[in-house]
Amino acid sequence: MLQQMDVNSSISSVNETINATANATGRAAATPEGILTAYISLIVMAVFPIIVGSLRSLEYHRIACEKAKESGEVADRLTTRDAAMFPLIASGALLGLYIFFMVFSKEYVNLLLGLYFFALGVMAVASLIRPFVKPFVPSVVKPEITYRLQLTENYHLETAKPATSGSGGDQDNKQSEEKTQEGPVEMVRYDCDRVDLVCLLISLAIGVWYMLKKHWIANNLFGLSFAIKGIEMLSLNSVTNGCILLGGLFLYDIFWVFGTDVMVTVAKTFDAPIKFVFPMDFLEKGLWGSNFALLGLGDVVLPGIFIALLLRFEHSKGTGSRLYFFTTCVAYLAGLILTVVVMHVFNAAQPALLYLVPSCLGLPLLLALVKGDITELFRYEDHPPEGKEKSGTKRD
Numbered sequence: 001m002l003q004q005m006d007v008n009s010s011i012s013s014v015n016e017t018i019n020a021t022a023n024a025t026g027r028a029a030a031t032p033e034g035i036l037t038a039y040i041s042l043i044v045m046a047v048f049p050i051i052v053g054s055l056r057s058l059e060y061h062r063i064a065c066e067k068a069k070e071s072g073e074v075a076d077r078l079t080t081r082d083a084a085m086f087p088l089i090a091s092g093a094l095l096g097l098y099i100f101f102m103v104f105s106k107e108y109v110n111l112l113l114g115l116y117f118f119a120l121g122v123m124a125v126a127s128l129i130r131p132f133v134k135p136f137v138p139s140v141v142k143p144e145i146t147y148r149l150q151l152t153e154n155y156h157l158e159t160a161k162p163a164t165s166g167s168g169g170d171q172d173n174k175q176s177e178e179k180t181q182e183g184p185v186e187m188v189r190y191d192c193d194r195v196d197l198v199c200l201l202i203s204l205a206i207g208v209w210y211m212l213k214k215h216w217i218a219n220n221l222f223g224l225s226f227a228i229k230g231i232e233m234l235s236l237n238s239v240t241n242g243c244i245l246l247g248g249l250f251l252y253d254i255f256w257v258f259g260t261d262v263m264v265t266v267a268k269t270f271d272a273p274i275k276f277v278f279p280m281d282f283l284e285k286g287l288w289g290s291n292f293a294l295l296g297l298g299d300v301v302l303p304g305i306f307i308a309l310l311l312r313f314e315h316s317k318g319t320g321s322r323l324y325f326f327t328t329c330v331a332y333l334a335g336l337i338l339t340v341v342v343m344h345v346f347n348a349a350q351p352a353l354l355y356l357v358p359s360c361l362g363l364p365l366l367l368a369l370v371k372g373d374i375t376e377l378f379r380y381e382d383h384p385p386e387g388k389e390k391s392g393t394k395r396d
Helices: 002-025 032-071 080-103 106-136 169-173 194-213 216-233 239-259 262-269 282-288 298-317 323-346 353-371 374-379
Strands: 146-162 176-193 275-279 292-296
Touching: 032 216, 032 275, 032 282, 032 292, 032 298, 032 323, 080 106, 080 239, 080 262, 106 194, 106 216, 176 194, 194 216, 216 275, 216 298, 239 262, 239 298, 239 353, 239 374, 275 282, 292 298, 298 323, 298 353, 323 353, 353 374
Parallel strands: none
Antiparallel strands: 146 176, 275 292
């Protein structure tokens, strides 16, 4: 009986603390069950796009490599310098947004940025839902009919070339003659079929819903699309680049969260689908909850592209093993849970990369040392320069 009273007393104390905090911040009170539901939902929304995006990246980068070989062009890839500079560029962008919100009305800034992310989100959602929509498009619609959106620019080019000498005096005096070239230059080209148009209509409906209502479900649909496409398409190219990038962002996140109020202010003011949100009062208010817990997309995409790189490394070996991939996914999950626990215990914003970077880098590198793969792991490149194999060894 005494134990039961102690438990009830503890629960009552937690509820009083939560309600007092909510009243002080002007937010609706949340129950422990509601907070736990929100945190679990955020964790699921973070892990899901990492797994899906990593698996999709296998096919995407295979096609990218084939196109690069056929065209003879160098595939887009992150360089070591890019990885080192990214935290500095991100710091400048973050500080710029902070200043914009301080100087200009946040409503106008959010409107401009919202329109930009609206366009990106519509395209991302349409691309992701195509495989699911295609089987339901009836043949009477003739889904095989294609359309092309093409923007071209006409140019007028005049070049001078030496004139040939001849018997006429005028030809002897002529130093050059003009040669004129005219033609279109392709600026934008977008090919689609009727299935794409159906997907575009669906994604436009989601986009309009988001712009008009700012509903958290519409926000998360856009966020999931951004995260999956980002992890699928972005490439660190090498583990070295990944270590440099994540190491720099580790310091970046600590400084801007603990050292200043810039990160927290921008996160709370920037009203765009660049974060996952879930209402902590979901159990009481359902879909109309308003007391949100949030997780930035950067804390998902940046570790996610490193996890996707490890999956492609294992795939290049042809063994069928995915030990590095699953190990790092578990490490990410552990780091994210630790972030949530610390955030809840101290009731303060936490730099998630403070916990995610050591876990996502430390565990796979330790595994590589144990397995004896460390040299091969650091030699691997997604898009190696000409004359090098995927493993980093010279071609015969």
